[in-house]
Amino acid sequence: MADDRVMRVQEGLSAHTIEVGSEALDRPARNSAGGWPFLDDDQDWPECFCGERLALFFQFDVPSDLEHFGGDHLLVFHCRVHNEAADPQLAGGRLVPRYWDAPQPPYPRPFWRVLLQRRATHHHPDADPSVCGLPLNLQPFVDTPSPRGLGVQTFKVGGTPSWAQDPEHYRCACGEDLVYFCQVPEDMEFAVHPDQPDQPYSVGTDTYNLFLGNEVYLLACPAHCDPAAIWPVNQN
Numbered sequence: 001m002a003d004d005r006v007m008r009v010q011e012g013l014s015a016h017t018i019e020v021g022s023e024a025l026d027r028p029a030r031n032s033a034g035g036w037p038f039l040d041d042d043q044d045w046p047e048c049f050c051g052e053r054l055a056l057f058f059q060f061d062v063p064s065d066l067e068h069f070g071g072d073h074l075l076v077f078h079c080r081v082h083n084e085a086a087d088p089q090l091a092g093g094r095l096v097p098r099y100w101d102a103p104q105p106p107y108p109r110p111f112w113r114v115l116l117q118r119r120a121t122h123h124h125p126d127a128d129p130s131v132c133g134l135p136l137n138l139q140p141f142v143d144t145p146s147p148r149g150l151g152v153q154t155f156k157v158g159g160t161p162s163w164a165q166d167p168e169h170y171r172c173a174c175g176e177d178l179v180y181f182c183q184v185p186e187d188m189e190f191a192v193h194p195d196q197p198d199q200p201y202s203v204g205t206d207t208y209n210l211f212l213g214n215e216v217y218l219l220a221c222p223a224h225c226d227p228a229a230i231w232p233v234n235q236n
């Protein structure tokens with residue numbers, strides 16, 4: 001059994017790199033940085049506790065060959081005004097109930113929203129006003145781990161995380177262990193339209209970043225207990 005697992009790790013896991021295209025979108029696309037979010041019929045554009053609509057950083061359809069989440073639609077929103085690192089709130093060895101809405105001290109709620117869902121068939125009438133609408137191109141590759149068991153450090157879905165520090169594991173409030181499925185590399189900058197306000201602590205004036213530019217590892221609930229049941233691990 002142990003031998004099987006070693007073999008599988010050595011062979012690498014199927015993954016897709018995510019490349020941001022350069023040609024500005026002029027219509028909704030399911031795989032995009034910025035752009036028109038594809039939401040469920042009963043979902044509004046998510047807002048921060050500060051009242052700002054959260055910026056849509058990116059969204060894409062998870063490739064069907066990915067375990068647990070293949071065929072889901074992922075959306076990653078984050079406040080422009082609030083740029084911090086995510087801090088996991090635990091109780092009894094699990095993330096707290098409804099952790100996606102729970103207080104994020106000193107804030108009353110999280111300043112981000114990550115959604116992973118099946119029925120996101122309709123795009124919102126508005127495009128994100130700040131993040132430049134650009135296509136995302138997903139390219140399959142084999143994420144062969146390093147001798148230390150770390151995957152490639154790139155913008156990717158699937159494969160193995162390239163942990164910058166020790167691996168982190170969390171149990172969902174529903175009792176399932178969260179499963180890694182997507183990574184955004186450290187200091188990744190998302191282009192924003194030049195007339196938009198600056199983001200506090202971001203590196204460039206015409207770019208925004210996620211969670212202070214930390215490396216982000218998205219861990220999601222394989223039971224799909226809620227579209228927002230995802231924890232964004234931050235490391236640097």
Ligand SMILES: [Zn+2]
Nearest residue numbers: 048050079082
């Ligand atoms: Zn905010």
Ligand SMILES: [Zn+2]
Nearest residue numbers: 172174221225
């Ligand atoms: Zn869950």
